[in-house]
Amino acid sequence: MQSLENIRIVLVEPSHPGNIGAVARSMKTMGLTRLVLVSPKKYPHYEATKRAASAADVLDRATVVDDLGAAIHDCTFVLGTSVREREVRWPTVDPRQAASQLSEHLLVGNQPTNQAAILFGRENSGLSNSEMEVCNAQIRIPANDDYSSLNLASAVQIISYELRMFALQDKQLVQNTSSNEKLVPAEKRRAIASFTQRAGHLQHLQETLEQLEFIKSKPPVVLMRKLTRLYNKANLSVEEVQILRGILTAIQTQPDGSK
Numbered sequence: 001m002q003s004l005e006n007i008r009i010v011l012v013e014p015s016h017p018g019n020i021g022a023v024a025r026s027m028k029t030m031g032l033t034r035l036v037l038v039s040p041k042k043y044p045h046y047e048a049t050k051r052a053a054s055a056a057d058v059l060d061r062a063t064v065v066d067d068l069g070a071a072i073h074d075c076t077f078v079l080g081t082s083v084r085e086r087e088v089r090w091p092t093v094d095p096r097q098a099a100s101q102l103s104e105h106l107l108v109g110n111q112p113t114n115q116a117a118i119l120f121g122r123e124n125s126g127l128s129n130s131e132m133e134v135c136n137a138q139i140r141i142p143a144n145d146d147y148s149s150l151n152l153a154s155a156v157q158i159i160s161y162e163l164r165m166f167a168l169q170d171k172q173l174v175q176n177t178s179s180n181e182k183l184v185p186a187e188k189r190r191a192i193a194s195f196t197q198r199a200g201h202l203q204h205l206q207e208t209l210e211q212l213e214f215i216k217s218k219p220p221v222v223l224m225r226k227l228t229r230l231y232n233k234a235n236l237s238v239e240e241v242q243i244l245r246g247i248l249t250a251i252q253t254q255p256d257g258s259k
Contacts, residue, residue: 004167006106008034009156010071010119012131015041019123021051021059022153028055030160031167035062036071036117068131069199072117076192077105080119080127080135081155083148087129088225091137091233098139099162103169105192114192118159123152133225134195136232193241201241201248202228208248 009027014020020043024035035058037043043064052059065071072078079098080090093101098118106114119135121127132138141158143150150158193201206224209215215223236244 004031004163005034006113006115007032007102007163008036008071008075008115008117009160010036010038010068010117011040011152012038012068012119012127013041013122014043014152015123017042017045017048018051019152020045020062021048021053021055022151023120023156024048024052024058024062025055026153026157027160028058030157030164032160032163033058033061035059037062037064038068038071039066040064068119068134069196072119072134073194073196075115075117075195077102077114077116078119078135078195079117079137079139080121080132081139081141081159082121082126082132083140083143084126086132086138088222088229090132090135090229092140093137094142095139095159095162098137098159099166101137102163103166115194120152120155129225133228134199136235191238193236193238197238197241198231198236201236201245202231204245204248208251211252 009023009032011020011023014023014037017040020037020040027033027035044059048059049056063071079093079102102116105116118139119127119131121131139159141150141155202224205227206215206220209220210218234240
């Protein structure tokens with residue numbers, strides 16, 4: 001279905017090639033086709049092709065990148081799957097709520113170019129804190145407390161099913177396209193800021209806070225994690241990020257001691 005083309009499944013450092021193939025199969029049964037692999041341990045691999053069965057076309061189109069930033073650079077909304085509690089808690093949703101949020105986000109401002117990603121971590125340790133920081137929210141599957149272990153393909157299947165159900169309900173999503181060049185300049189400014197644009201602003205903010213000596217400890221991991229969560233909630237547009245960075249630049253270029 002074209003309604004799911006703007007959603008990508010991202011596997012971060014998958015260690016077992018068979019799991020990659022099983023994920024491709026889970027995706028295809030629910031109409032998802034965009035698979036991104038971040039530094040897979042063994043890929044391509046015959047075991048991945050074998051486990052994919054009739055979903056080998058999803059594997060053939062899969063993108064392999066070296067780091068997470070490359071996987072989500074153009075995304076305007078990112079969700080990360082995890083069962084762990086974090087020191088800095090991220091907003092948490094179940095798969096159905098996640099599908100609802102994605103459905104709404106892909107239609108924000110009637111922008112057909114919005115891109116979204118769902119991150120799945122390593123089989124043995126999941127997503128790191130720094131990887132969760134790029135996410136707008138955390139997806140937690142409400143599994144049995146006495147035995148909550150889900151294999152990678154099963155987790156992808158559950159979330160993909162919920163995505164498909166919302167896609168079937170929302171016919172507007174069929175209008176997806178992937179070319180930002182089809183937007184006129186005013187629409188580009190109103191579009192949701194991508195991961196790369198948000199990350200650039202946060203780096204700029206950290207540098208400014210260090211210059212002002214607001215930040216005393218280096219690196220300011222916890223503070224920046226909290227600020228990242230704050231800005232993710234804001235769902236900033238391209239124009240809003242540009243305004244904020246303009247303010248930061250003005251602060252940085254003020255003469256020392258000026259009021």
